[in-house]
Amino acid sequence: MPGHLPSLxxxxxxxxxxxxxxxxxxxxxxxxxxxxxxAQYQGASPPAQSAPAAAxxxxxxxxxxxxxPAASKPKPQEAAAQAxxxxxxxxxxxxxxxxxxxxxxxxxxxxxxxxRLREEKAQDVPLxxxxxxxxxxxxxxxxxxxxxxxxVPNFVPYITNPRTSAIAIRGITGISGGAxxxxxxxxxxxxxxxxxxxxxxxxxYVDLQSFEVARGPQxxxxxxNTTVGAVIIHTQLPxxxxxxxxxxxxxxxxxFIERLNVTGPIIPETLAAxxxxxxxxxxxWIHNYGTGEPGVLDNNRWGVRGQLYYTGDLLTDRxxxxxxxxxxxxxxxxxxxxxxxxYANGAVDTPFSTTLAKRLNLPTTSLNPYYPQLTKLGxxxxxxxxxxxEINHPVGEDTFTSVAAWREFTLxxxxxxxxxxxxxxxxxxxxxxxxxxxxxxDVYVDQYSLENRLASPKDETLEWTIGTYLLRETVLxxxxxxxxxxxxxxxxxxxxxxxxxxxxxxSHQNGIxxxxxAAGFAQTSWHLDEQWTLTTGLRNTYEIREGSDFGWVNGxxxxxxxxxxxxxxxxxxxxxxxxxxxxxxxxxxxxNPSYRYNENILAYTSVARGEKSGAINTxxxxxxxxxxxFLGFQRLITHPExxxxxxLGVKTNxxxxxxxxNLNVFWNDIYDFQSILVDTRFLDVTGTPLRKQxxxxxxxxxxxxxxxxxxxxxxxxxxxNFSGQATDLRYVSFxxxxxxxxxxxxxxxxxxxxxxxxxVNLSGQRVTSGVxxxxxxxxxxxxLGANYEQPLGAALRDYGYALPVSAFGYANLxxxxxxxxxxxxxxxxxxxxxYSLINAGIGLKTDDGRYSANLWVKNLADARYLxxxxxxxxxxxxxxxxxxxxxxxxxxxxxxxxY
Numbered sequence: 001m002p003g004h005l006p007s008l009x010x011x012x013x014x015x016x017x018x019x020x021x022x023x024x025x026x027x028x029x030x031x032x033x034x035x036x037x038x039a040q041y042q043g044a045s046p047p048a049q050s051a052p053a054a055a056x057x058x059x060x061x062x063x064x065x066x067x068x069p070a071a072s073k074p075k076p077q078e079a080a081a082q083a084x085x086x087x088x089x090x091x092x093x094x095x096x097x098x099x100x101x102x103x104x105x106x107x108x109x110x111x112x113x114x115x116r117l118r119e120e121k122a123q124d125v126p127l128x129x130x131x132x133x134x135x136x137x138x139x140x141x142x143x144x145x146x147x148x149x150x151x152v153p154n155f156v157p158y159i160t161n162p163r164t165s166a167i168a169i170r171g172i173t174g175i176s177g178g179a180x181x182x183x184x185x186x187x188x189x190x191x192x193x194x195x196x197x198x199x200x201x202x203x204x205y206v207d208l209q210s211f212e213v214a215r216g217p218q219x220x221x222x223x224x225n226t227t228v229g230a231v232i233i234h235t236q237l238p239x240x241x242x243x244x245x246x247x248x249x250x251x252x253x254x255x256f257i258e259r260l261n262v263t264g265p266i267i268p269e270t271l272a273a274x275x276x277x278x279x280x281x282x283x284x285w286i287h288n289y290g291t292g293e294p295g296v297l298d299n300n301r302w303g304v305r306g307q308l309y310y311t312g313d314l315l316t317d318r319x320x321x322x323x324x325x326x327x328x329x330x331x332x333x334x335x336x337x338x339x340x341x342x343y344a345n346g347a348v349d350t351p352f353s354t355t356l357a358k359r360l361n362l363p364t365t366s367l368n369p370y371y372p373q374l375t376k377l378g379x380x381x382x383x384x385x386x387x388x389x390e391i392n393h394p395v396g397e398d399t400f401t402s403v404a405a406w407r408e409f410t411l412x413x414x415x416x417x418x419x420x421x422x423x424x425x426x427x428x429x430x431x432x433x434x435x436x437x438x439x440x441x442d443v444y445v446d447q448y449s450l451e452n453r454l455a456s457p458k459d460e461t462l463e464w465t466i467g468t469y470l471l472r473e474t475v476l477x478x479x480x481x482x483x484x485x486x487x488x489x490x491x492x493x494x495x496x497x498x499x500x501x502x503x504x505x506x507s508h509q510n511g512i513x514x515x516x517x518a519a520g521f522a523q524t525s526w527h528l529d530e531q532w533t534l535t536t537g538l539r540n541t542y543e544i545r546e547g548s549d550f551g552w553v554n555g556x557x558x559x560x561x562x563x564x565x566x567x568x569x570x571x572x573x574x575x576x577x578x579x580x581x582x583x584x585x586x587x588x589x590x591x592n593p594s595y596r597y598n599e600n601i602l603a604y605t606s607v608a609r610g611e612k613s614g615a616i617n618t619x620x621x622x623x624x625x626x627x628x629x630f631l632g633f634q635r636l637i638t639h640p641e642x643x644x645x646x647x648l649g650v651k652t653n654x655x656x657x658x659x660x661x662n663l664n665v666f667w668n669d670i671y672d673f674q675s676i677l678v679d680t681r682f683l684d685v686t687g688t689p690l691r692k693q694x695x696x697x698x699x700x701x702x703x704x705x706x707x708x709x710x711x712x713x714x715x716x717x718x719x720x721n722f723s724g725q726a727t728d729l730r731y732v733s734f735x736x737x738x739x740x741x742x743x744x745x746x747x748x749x750x751x752x753x754x755x756x757x758x759x760v761n762l763s764g765q766r767v768t769s770g771v772x773x774x775x776x777x778x779x780x781x782x783x784l785g786a787n788y789e790q791p792l793g794a795a796l797r798d799y800g801y802a803l804p805v806s807a808f809g810y811a812n813l814x815x816x817x818x819x820x821x822x823x824x825x826x827x828x829x830x831x832x833x834x835y836s837l838i839n840a841g842i843g844l845k846t847d848d849g850r851y852s853a854n855l856w857v858k859n860l861a862d863a864r865y866l867x868x869x870x871x872x873x874x875x876x877x878x879x880x881x882x883x884x885x886x887x888x889x890x891x892x893x894x895x896x897x898x899y
Contacts (some may be wrong), residue, residue, distance in 0.1 A: 095538025115513030126533075126594035126604030127662045128215045128649060128707060130155070130723070134208040134236065136787075140841060141249065141257070141856060141893065143204040143280075145231070146884040148211050150837055151505035152813040153707055153783060154725040155213045156295040157229075158775045158867055159884045160328045162202040162382040163443055169215055169730040170666065170703045171767060171777035175674055177694055180477035181513035181547055182674060185641075187218055187226035190233045192403045193321060193388045194223040196473050196515075197445040199409040202382055203324050204303060206259045207276040209234040215666070215707075216645045217610025219588040220537025221465055222453060227610040227643035227670065228703075229701050237318065238272035238309040239263045251891025255282035255299065258847050260833070270312070276305040285887055286332060288432060289371045296737040297882070298379065303328035309747040316392045324384040329377055334369030335430065335878045339872030344742050347749035350874040352841045359490050365432055369880050373433050378414035378440075390447050401453045408447070413440030430876065435484035437568070441479040447471070464524045469541075471517040477618040479509040481567070483555075491568040501564040507573065511618025514546040530596075537590035543692055545582045547616035547636045551575040570692070571624035580636040586611035601650045610643040615674045616782055617695040623682045625690065631682040634694040638748060639672045641697070658713045669732070672697040678738030680758045688747060689758055691738070693772060699733035701767065717789050724782030734762040737771065740823035741873045769868055770823035776832065778816040785812035791847070804847040808854075811840040821869040821880075828871045830878070835863040837885060843893075852895040862888035 010517070130152040132142065142148045145157040145167065156168045166173035167186040174185035188195040194199065205211070212232040219225035242264035244294035249257040256279075263274040279302045284295035305322040321768035339352040353364040366373045414784040417682070430436065483502035489495045521536035529759035553565050553573050565573050586612060594604035614637040623631045649664035677696040682691040712720045731737075744756050762771070769776035787810040794802050814837045822830035836859050843854025866882030 003414070015395065020102075040780075047463070061324075063196040082484070088639075101534075108642070111868075114240075124602060126535075126592060126602060126606070126649070126651075128647060128666070130213045130709065134210060137199075137205070137208045137211065138247070138818060138895075139808075139843070139852075141858070142208075142211075142841065143206055143257075143278075144884075145201060148205075150812055150839060151783060152213050153709065153781070154215070154705075154727065155724040156775070156777070157201070157884070159201065160867070160881065161380055162199045162326070162409075163441055165198045166775050167198075167201065167231060168775050168777065169213065170668060170705065170725075170727055171666070171775075172228045172670065172701070172703055172773045173613060174227075175676060175695065178474050179615060179618075179676065180441070180445075180511065180696065181618040183612050183615065185226065185228040185643075187224060187230035187611075188233075189223055189230055191235055191388060192222070192317075192390055192451075193386070193405040193407070194449060194471075195407065196224070196447050196471070197409055197443075197475065199382070199411060199443065199445060200384060200407060202326065203384065204278055204280065204301065205233060205235070206278040207235045207261055207274075207305060209236045211366055212386040214608065216647060216668075217588060217590075217608040219519075219539045219610065220521050220590050221363050221452060222467060222469070222521070224469060224471065224517065225519065225541050225586055225588045225610055225612060226278055227612055227641055228645075228668065235276075235305070235320075236261070236263075236274065238274035238307050240265045240269060240272045242899060245895065246898060247893060248897045249891055249893040251282075251889045251890065253283045253285055253886070255889060255891060257893075258282070266308075270310065272309045273308040274305075274309075276303075276477065278303050279543055282886075284329065286334070286370065286372065287884075288374050288377070289366065296332045296372075296374070297886070298328055298330075300328050300379075314394060318390045320386070320388045322386050323888075324382075326382045327379045329379050333868070333870075333879045333881050335367050335432070335877040336369045336869070337367050337872070337878040338364070339874060339876065339878060342742070342827075343745035343749060344827050345745055345749070345751045345754065347745050349742075349745075352872055352874060352877045355874050356430075356434075359493055359495055360434065360486055361495055362432060362434065367877060367881075375433055375435050378438075381410075381412045381414055383410045384408065395454065397457050399455050399457075401451075401455070403449075403451045403491065405449050406548065407445075408602075409445040411441065411443040413442070434486055435489075436486050436490045437481050437483050439479065439481045442476075444474075444475045444476040448473075462524060462526050466522045467520070468755045469517070469521070471515065472518075473513075473515040474514040475511075475616075475618070477511040479511070479619060481507045481569075483507075483565075487568065488564055491564070498875070500808045501561055502568065503558065505553060505561060505565060507551070507553050507565055507569060509549055509551050509619060509621075511549045511616075511620070512547065513616035513618055514544075515613075516544045517587075518542050521588075523858060533594050535590065535592040535594075537588075537592075539588040540613075541584075541586040541588070541613075542611040543582075543584050543586065545613055545616055545620065546579055547620070548579045549575075549577045549618060549620045549636070566628075569628070571628065572622050575622045577620050577622070577633050577636060582614050582637045584613040584640050586613055586640060600653050602710075604647070604649050604651075606645075606647040608643075608645045608647075610645070610675075611640055613640050614638040615695045620694065620784040621692055623679070623690050623692065625682075625684045626687050631690070634679055634692065635696065638674050638695050639697045641674050642671045644648050644669045644671075660709075660711045662709045664707045665705070666707070668702065670701045672699065674698075675774065678772075680736075680738070684746065687755075691744075698731060699735070701730070701734075702732045703727060720786055721785040722782065723781075726780050727777075728779065729767045729777055731762045731765055731767060734765070735759075737762040740770065740826035741871060742827050743825070760781075761843050762824055765824035766820070768820040768822065768824055770821060770826065770830070776819040776821055778819045778834075780817035781815060783812065783814050786810065792844075805844055806847055807842070807844050809840075809842040813837070813838050821866060826871060830869045830871055832866045835865045836861055837863055850897045853892065855890075855892045857888065858891040859885055859888045 132148050146159050149155050149157055154170050159165045160315055167184060169186050172185045175182040184198060188201055215229045217227055218230045244262040247259040258279045260277045265272050280299050282299040284298040286297045303324040310317040310318045321812040340349060341351055356362050356364055386407040390403045393400045450470045453465060455465045456463050460819045483505045485499040485503045487502040488497040488499050519539055519541040521539035525533060525535045527533050551572060551574060562573050588609055592606040592607045596602050617636050620634045621637050646667040651662045653660050675698050676693055679692045679694050682690045684690055705725055707725045709723040739757055739760045766772055789806055789808040791806045793804050794807055816829055816835055818834045820831045822828060837859055839858045841854050841856035845852035865883045866880045867883045870879045872878035
């Protein structure tokens with residue numbers, strides 16, 4: 001290789017710091033300091049400020065309006081450097097790599113991003129993407145996904161506990177509510193590592209560099225294939241400039257957050273390190289009344305993250321280790337009201353309170369979700385460990401990237417004593433001081449992945465990326481149910497039943513899901529001329545999925561004891577489904593033409609196809625009638641899910657970049673949509689169906705709508721953000737949906753001989769969380785925010801501090817239209833009314849970045865919104881599930897840069 005070419009190390013050392021940035025087109029970096037909050041996509045690339053010996057005051061040169069197809073090729077060593085300054089990413093991703101607007105500027109000058117593996121202006125990226133910068137997240141305490149969602153349109157995470165969480169883009173989550181053998185429709189990529197299981201989402205992101213939401217199927221540029229979009233998170237890299245920062249926050253409910261971030265060189269200009277630690281604790285805000293036991297919904301978690309970053313002449317290597325731990329009482333489904341009074345045919349239903357009195361001789365003492373009476377709750381012990389390594393190396397004029405990773409997730413609900421009937425551990429659906437049974441899932445996930453990519457130089461007429469992706473994952477899901485002293489009477493319906501038939505027994509289901517995935521992908525961008533660009537991508541994923549479920553009982557294994565367990569479980573006790581294997585080829589593709597009308601207007605459209613292989617039913621059950629006759633097993637693996645997505649958008653900027661308006665319409669058809677359904681194929685000896693939940697497919701679901709993203713600077717240093725969506729989410733074809741409980745009257749309540757229906761037709765109905773496996777969705781929502789910074793000069797001179805300071809403030813409002821929580825055809829509407837989440841803060845900081853103090857309030861309107869609910873039955877009260885955001889909290893944060 002020619003000796004006169006600069007080394008990769010020297011190339012990186014020429015990087016310059018980013019100036020302050022507040023807007024980059026539709027890719028809105030919502031931050032106060034772009035040097036800390038620019039959005040970096042794919043690759044272990046350090047931002048300019050993390051480069052060795054970066055020049056702190058040097059401003060980057062303005063970029064040309066559009067890269068010329070005939071531009072000269074970079075030199076080989078420069079190509080490797082571009083893998084750092086120009087990271088790779090999914091097709092719907094972008095990263096800010098340069099800007100030049102100081103804090104007093106009202107406009108955003110030349111800004112470059114790296115979308116589709118090349119540098120370009122943000123308004124040149126023909127993709128719907130939203131980005132939140134790391135500085136904004138730090139100042140506004142946006143540590144979790146639900147916090148960051150207040151900045152992003154059409155993105156709603158439902159983070160209720162480590163196992164049952166879900167992320168919705170345009171209302172689609174994949175299977176919500178705890179299906180360990182399924183994949184989310186939304187991918188999660190953290191520092192270029194794809195996370196498979198939803199448990200990996202359970203984290204605080206305290207060293208955030210950028211948070212990005214990419215809409216539409218992904219997979220033709222990197223990572224694993226997804227069907228509706230991806231969340232991409234980048235954390236801060238090690239720096240060769242020594243630095244240590246401590247942030248301390250206090251709030252009501254004894255809320256305490258401590259964050260420590262230390263970085264610096266180990267070997268100057270060659271090896272740097274970063275260590276990050278956080279600790280968060282708070283009191284429970286739902287108290288347990290009448291039982292003497294602690295309440296629910298607290299914070300108790302910590303995490304540590306260590307990194308090494310090596311820069312050689314022709315190689316960069318980033319090694320990351322992280323460990324996360326939480327031990328909290330969450331996943332609270334609260335008893336809220338007695339069950340419905342009448343069936344849909346007019347027959348009278350036996351209310352839950354009557355059943356409770358008849359079976360256990362107990363009164364109904366509390367149906368208030370804020371004053372529950374729960375017994376023997378347990379914390380959910382969650383632990384995540386991960387290691388990843390990313391290498392970037394030039395190969396001639398191209399750049400080779402390799403990302404190898406391992407992650408482990410463990411969940412153990414500590415409800416090992418009998419408690420109220422619960423879901424996933426720690427929550428209760430009965431209350432009333434009952435001691436019937438406690439259910440929990442012990443989950444273990446082991447994930448290995450390896451991704452290799454080769455990318456061409458930028459600024460070529462034809463740019464390309466090719467790569468391979470390998471994944472091996474094992475999921476162990478153990479459902480265990482512990483029986484208490486009241487279990488025998490409850491399940492048998494006989495208050496005189498001996499408590500020792502079930503007391504102390506435990507029933508188990510051990511589900512196993514294994515996945516091997518191998519994929520090849522390629523994407524090209526062809527600059528036809530100065531106005532037209534055509535981007536195309538293709539991916540084929542070959543997957544082998546294996547699943548099984550095994551059931552067993554320990555404790556009282558006498559004939560009477562086993563019979564009591566079978567009564568409690570609906571007929572089964574010991575079983576083995578045997579293994580089942582599915583082999584699939586999943587095809588993903590992208591066609592994305594764009595046309596630049598002039599320097600202010602870019603129009604684009606795209607057609608994308610995404611596919612994911614079948615979900616594994618780790619809770620597959622044998623079906624037996626009341627005579628004990630075996631009728632068959634539930635299906636172990638569902639059909640693959642296919643998504644076709646169509647986008648049409650325009651990006652515009654006006655008033656010398658003071659006003660940015662970006663609009664996008666979308667149409668997304670999903671076929672064989674994976675969900676939790678109810679199996680009604682088999683009938684009991686009485687002729688009634690054996691209704692058991694299992695994973696299966698809905699023929700077709702459609703999400704279509706409109707999104708907008710605007711930013712406006714009416715005066716210097718003030719930016720106003722306004723974004724939102726209107727989405728129509730419906731079942732296009734769902735002819736055999738499970739009826740809601742009010743449509744399931746017993747045979748003795750038939751009117752004119754008409755029995756309860758086996759299923760109902762939900763085709764054409766809106767998607768609601770009343771159908772198992774779906775998350776609630778608001779068809780209309782918007783985010784409105786403002787941030788302002790005012791230099792004060794040496795305002796603290798009289799108090800002994802002569803250096804300049806600045807005041808800052810922010811306010812954000814996220815509004816959501818009402819959503820339905822009950823089944824679409826239920827006679828009893830259960831819904832969440834429209835609500836708003838309001839966050840605000842004011843503070844003072846020194847201009848040298850050494851000190852910062854601010855006062856903040858989150859959820860100012862004290863919105864106690866719901867994300868789930870049931871109308872109950874004669875054996876269960878109606879319940880509600882609170883959203884992941886806490887009630888109104890307020891406090892203060894002090895940040896000190898130690899050196």
